[in-house]
Amino acid sequence: MKTILIVEDDPKIVAALEIRFQAAGYATLSAGDAASGLSKAVQHRPNLIVLDISLPAGDGLQLAAKLKSLPETRHTPFLFVTANNDPELRARAMDLGAAGLFEKPYNAEELLAVVGHALGETGMFRRRIARFFGLDDPGTGKPRLMPKKILIIEDDQKIALALALRLRNAGYETSTAFDAVGGFSEAMRFRPDLVLLDVSLPAGSGFTVAEQIRSAMPAFTPIIFLTASRQLGLQERAQELGAVGYFEKPYEAEALLTAVHQHVGA
Numbered sequence: 001m002k003t004i005l006i007v008e009d010d011p012k013i014v015a016a017l018e019i020r021f022q023a024a025g026y027a028t029l030s031a032g033d034a035a036s037g038l039s040k041a042v043q044h045r046p047n048l049i050v051l052d053i054s055l056p057a058g059d060g061l062q063l064a065a066k067l068k069s070l071p072e073t074r075h076t077p078f079l080f081v082t083a084n085n086d087p088e089l090r091a092r093a094m095d096l097g098a099a100g101l102f103e104k105p106y107n108a109e110e111l112l113a114v115v116g117h118a119l120g121e122t123g124m125f126r127r128r129i130a131r132f133f134g135l136d137d138p139g140t141g142k143p144r145l146m147p148k149k150i151l152i153i154e155d156d157q158k159i160a161l162a163l164a165l166r167l168r169n170a171g172y173e174t175s176t177a178f179d180a181v182g183g184f185s186e187a188m189r190f191r192p193d194l195v196l197l198d199v200s201l202p203a204g205s206g207f208t209v210a211e212q213i214r215s216a217m218p219a220f221t222p223i224i225f226l227t228a229s230r231q232l233g234l235q236e237r238a239q240e241l242g243a244v245g246y247f248e249k250p251y252e253a254e255a256l257l258t259a260v261h262q263h264v265g266a
Helices: 011-023 034-044 060-069 087-095 108-118 126-132 157-169 180-190 206-216 234-240 253-264
Strands: 003-007 027-031 048-052 078-082 101-103 149-153 173-177 194-198 223-227 245-248
Touching: 003 011, 003 034, 011 027, 011 108, 027 034, 034 048, 034 060, 048 060, 048 108, 060 078, 060 087, 078 087, 078 108, 101 108, 108 157, 108 173, 149 157, 149 180, 157 173, 157 253, 173 180, 180 206, 194 206, 194 253, 206 223, 206 234, 223 234, 223 253, 234 245, 245 253
Parallel strands: 003 027, 003 048, 048 078, 078 101, 149 173, 149 194, 194 223, 223 245
Antiparallel strands: none
8 A cells, every 4th residue: 555644734634635545545644844744754655745835844845855865765756735826836846846736725636636646556547447447347247448548748737637537537547747758758658549738848848749759659649739829830730740639728628528539439
């Protein structure tokens, strides 16, 4: 069983997170300040750390930097929760390599989705999907079709997770990545049936990721591009890369879902 360390000074939030994580099948530990958080992280080696940014005896950003400097915890994924809506915090969190940053009050399903991704789950909702897509149908004994896999590469976590929830409700298995480097790496690991790919990404562009996927994957993988840009020539470049779809934000979710169905089936 994977363990999550919660470093948070509000006991009510700790209790709520523990209930949510334990119900999802994780073990939990908690610490109420930065010093005890560091001590428990080194002692217990959790699989993931959830950090509040504002903490007694130091802040979560400083604690994350310290954790990355220690051999016992430098490879442990972490994500931040905060009541502060300062836009610079997200940039600082990304610089530290955080798996995510959630502003309070946050959506519990979205938080669980990012936790699952950071822990290397097969898709963001592996536990739930496993209930519906077993090897055999218990009623007929016949093989049951596995869900089609959709990879979402999008740096806006709210958009990515909203897409994942909608696709999951439509019967797909999903995984997410939030930058160009992670997107290509996840494509190689996850082997998706279709990729939803933002054009503008940290650490590279969606077009570069598309070229890498085209070169590295033996079978043709449909790619649908998403973008908030109105720059001339982007759609033509997407078509040159063999895109099967191109959506400008804000797009109609149903239209995007229809395009997904069209190219991989429901």
